[in-house]
Amino acid sequence: MSGSRQPAAVVDRVVVPAGTTASEAVKAAGLPLTGPKAIVVVRDETGRLRDLDWTPEVEVHVEPVAIDSPDGLSVLRHSTAHVLAQAVQDIFPEAKLGIGPPIENGFYYDFQVARPFQPEDLAKLEKRMQEIIKLGQVFRRRRFASLEEAKAELASEPFKLELVDIKGDGGAGQGAGIDTSEVMEVGGGELTIYDNIDPKTGKRVWGDLCRGPHLPSTRLIGAFSLLRSAAAYWRGSEKNPQLQRIYGTAWPTKDALKEYLHLLEEAARRDHRRLGTELDLFSFPDEIGSGLVVFHPKGGVIKREMEDYVRRRHIEEGFQYVGTPHISKEGLFHTSGHLPYYAETMFPPMQMEGANYYLKAMNCPMHNLIYRSRGRSYRELPLRFFEFGTVYRYEKSGVVQGLTRVRGLTQDDSHSYCTPEQAPDEVRHLLNFVLSLLRDFGLTDYYLELSTRDDSKPDKFVGSDEDWAVATAVLEQVALDSGLKLVPDPGGAAFYGPKISVQARDAIGRTWQMSTIQYDFNQPARFGLEYQAADGSRQRPVMIHSAKFGSIERFLGVLTEHYAGAFPAWLAPVQVVGIPIREDHVPYLQSFVDKLRAEGIRAEVDDSDDRMQKKIRTAQQQKIPFMVLAGDQDAADGTVSFRYRDGSQRNGVPIDEAVAHVVEVVRSRTNEGPSAA
RNA sequence: GCCGGUGUAGCUCAGUGGUAGAGCAACCGCCUUGUAAGCGGUUGGUCGUCGGUUCAAUCCCGACCACCGGCUCCA
Structure with missing residues (x-):
């Protein structure tokens, strides 16, 4: 969700003379230091954001950053997170601090507390935060002289100490996922704390290990709201203790906050779970089991319209409709290579006639068998198989959610078999096709994501470096040629190959991962797939996986939210x-x-x-x-x-x-x- | 899977240690109407499931199931 973000006004650089503060220079330039357009930090010549009381030793040119610009909003939210942490430690003195970064549209802060926060606690905390903001506390940067000094001062904050130790390591070995740059300057050689000063007494009332920068004063926090609390693993790993996280949002003005809260209400109003009940589209009977949907007649109409149209379009695009069963003996998933990677997320096997049968969690192995059912000629390629394949995945109990995360789903799944030379054109063909389908259903705004291998985790991926390089290059080139925005997603690839995914924006600006196109050189080898080339030799095809909507169930959920239940006439259950x-x-x-x-x-x-x-x-x-x-x-x-x-x-x-x-x-x-x- | 919250009629929700209520929906009447709720009546619940405490449990306790919000995961 992107709220009411406006592009930063183009501001001229201002000159900060040696030995004076950035604040004075901003003021001298006639720029506001209070109000909804206040300048809150400056960007120095290296691109680094600096506090307004930063006093360079030599004259520098800086770019003023306003509170309503993207960077300004991040600073605002980061500072608000500090205010929250101060309020928490005021009311719950035993609370230990985790980290508290800004996030899209808001911020969070993690705490270790004896008792998880209750909704009433949030109200109390908001009240205390208001008091702190009203005081107009000043954020003041202070640099630790040494690691030891920092550790001595932070002795009662075990999580902060851990972060300092990580830094003491030289910042190495940080695979665990948390962004330590939030609290400290990675590689910058600096360890700083921000003190909160009561402007009346000049006394330090609170402080937090932090790289900054921050607002000059809490008074600039125009409006904020605490939204929810939840548990979160320390440093993002389920092996670590869970801390209690409080999420909030903060804005320069009350109107901006109001606008954002309206957007949240609008999102709630569009929730497909609610609309699914109100419009009698589908339900999730307890008797069947978590994450398993039944479509009522009206939902069935929409689903059938979608399927009919998509099937027809596939056939027009040269796909052949195939059909495969829902279960298979386990050997198939060993051949494909899925079982070792995904056994935990497949339903446990059932034994029958001395064999283990699994509910299928993916369609590609069965399509490979159709390919292999007879000899194939290069003249047949690209050979394109398509079906609505229903797959079952044992999603963890805590993640099942409406139609967007289910345990039984129907993929509009296709596999194109082609020569390596044909692959770029086939990927291009698929990308154009999926975009045209999304457009047909009214989603017209998208960007692409390129998911690649994480070289530091070789056990998560199979295949040679050369094959990965070729596959990644093919996808990347097609993605770039499309002219769409391309966002890298390192480490997001499937074990068997890289993928392009299409992220579509809905009517209220939220993005959803929809289509995927994956380049797979692994399975053709594992299945021994071949075709006979023009010269009579036997060659190995590559296969390209593609799901257009990903899952029919999920896409129906996304469409429901996109249209707020007011489906286009051609899809409406009753027209x-x-x-x-x-x-x-x-x-x-x-x-x-x-x-x-x-x-x-x-x-x-x-x-x-x-x-x-x-x-x-x-x-x-x-x-x-x-x-x-x-x-x-x-x-x-x-x-x-x-x-x-x-x-x-x-x-x-x-x-x-x-x-x-x-x-x-x-x-x-x-x-x-x-x-x- | 982990943490917290929730579970009462088809839906949205009140409620209490002494076996339950509203609005809407449904059903039956009356009304006969030009662009977002006419009126009256009736039906409907093993209070998520199982166990425990108690003379007595929808209420207190425990386990399980499901949902909600996150974390982790997502072929």
């Missing part, structure tokens, strides 16, 4: 509902609806004994694209009257024209409207 003004208008509307049904439109008449206004309300709540009303007037004129979801109307439309209108909107597969506007 038209007829609303009679009076009970005796039902037959008139029924004949209209029959005409629509003859055209394949999903239409019905609301013949309940509710009043017309109530029927409109019901149809609105069900987010039905076309409401069609008819009373005496329309019946006499041979017309109907449209009310659309957005409340707009088109009255007195002749029957045939009305039918043609609905049919046109539905068949166009437009993702807009419909509306009279």
Whole structure:
């Protein structure tokens, strides 16, 4: 979610004369030091952010950074995290400090406390934070003369000591994932603490090991809110103790905070789990088990429309539709190489006739068997298999979530077998195809991620360095050629090869990982896949895995949130509902609806004994694209009257024209409207 | 899997150590209506499951299941 971030105003550099503070220079340049556009830090000539009380020894040119710029917001949030930590230690003196970095739209701080935080605690902490902010405490940077000095001062903070020790190691051996640069200058040779000073007394009231920089004063924290608390493993490893994390958000102004909280509300309103119940789309019966969904008739309509369309498009793009079973003997997954890597996340095997059978967690091994079922010629390549393959994965109990993280899912999975020479074109073809499909469903804003091998963890990946290099280069080139933004994801590759994933932004700016394209040189070798080349020799194909939506279930969830349940007409479970003004208008509307049904439109008449206004309300709540009303007037004129979801109307439309209108909107597969506007 | 929270009617939620209530939905009537809730009535719950404490448990305790928020993980 990207909130109301605005691009930083282009500010001229200001000159800080030797021996004076950055603050004085900013002030001399006539820039604000308070208010919603306050300059809070400066960027020096090396690109490093500096506190406003930084006093360079020689004249420097610096770039003022405003509180509402991306960097300024990070500083604001980082400082707010400090205020939170101070409040926590005021109220819970035994609390030990973890780390407290800014994150997108907010911040968090980790603490070790005797008792996990309760919601009431957050309210108390917010109140204490308000007091601290009101005091206008000053953040002051202080440099430790030595590691020993730092350790002596931080003796009562075991986690901070650990961080200092890590630094003492020379910063080496830090694979465990935490960003120590948050608390200290990695490689910068500096160890600093920020003291919080009460401006009235000049006394130090609190302090925290931190690299900074910080706001000049807590007073600049315009608005903040603590959002939730949760446990988090120290330094990100489940082998370490769990600390209690408090998440919060902070903004330069109350209005900006309000706007962000509205966005969160909007996200909650769109939650597909809630809409799935309200619109009667799907449910997760306890009796079946966690993470296993059933689609109700209305959800089934959307799912079928999606599948029908996607199947047709695959066939148009040269894919051949195949089908495979849900279980297999274990040997198959040994051959493919999946079992050693994923045994823990596959459902445990069942024994039958002396063999172990696994529920399948991936489709590719079975597609490989189809490839191998007979000799293949180079003339067949690229050979493209596609299916809706339902797979089962034993997701840990704590991670199952709605449709986005399930234990049974249907992949729109394809595998292209081609020569290494054909691979770049095939990847390009797939990328264009997946983007066109996403566009067809109304997702038009995306960027790419390139997931590569982590060379420091060779046991997580199989294959030679050369093969990885080739595969990665092919994907990278295609990604670059697409012109889309490309974000690296080191270490994110599957064990058998690198991947491109498409991240799509939804209507309220959240991004979701959708399609993936993976280059795999491993499985063809493991399965001994071959084709006969033009010269008669036997050659090894490469295979390219691709899922367009990833999982049909998840994509339906994403679409539900993207459209807030108001699906485009072509996907809507009920496309038209007829609303009679009076009970005796039902037959008139029924004949209209029959005409629509003859055209394949999903239409019905609301013949309940509710009043017309109530029927409109019901149809609105069900987010039905076309409401069609008819009373005496329309019946006499041979017309109907449209009310659309957005409340707009088109009255007195002749029957045939009305039918043609609905049919046109539905068949166009437009993702807009419909509306009279 | 780990930490915390939650679990009462189809949905949203009250409630209490003495075997339960509202609104909406559903059903039955009355009303006959032109663009977001007409009126009345009825039905509906082993209070997530199992065990314990107690004369008595929906309420207290424990285990399990599920969901929510995170962490970790995500072929």
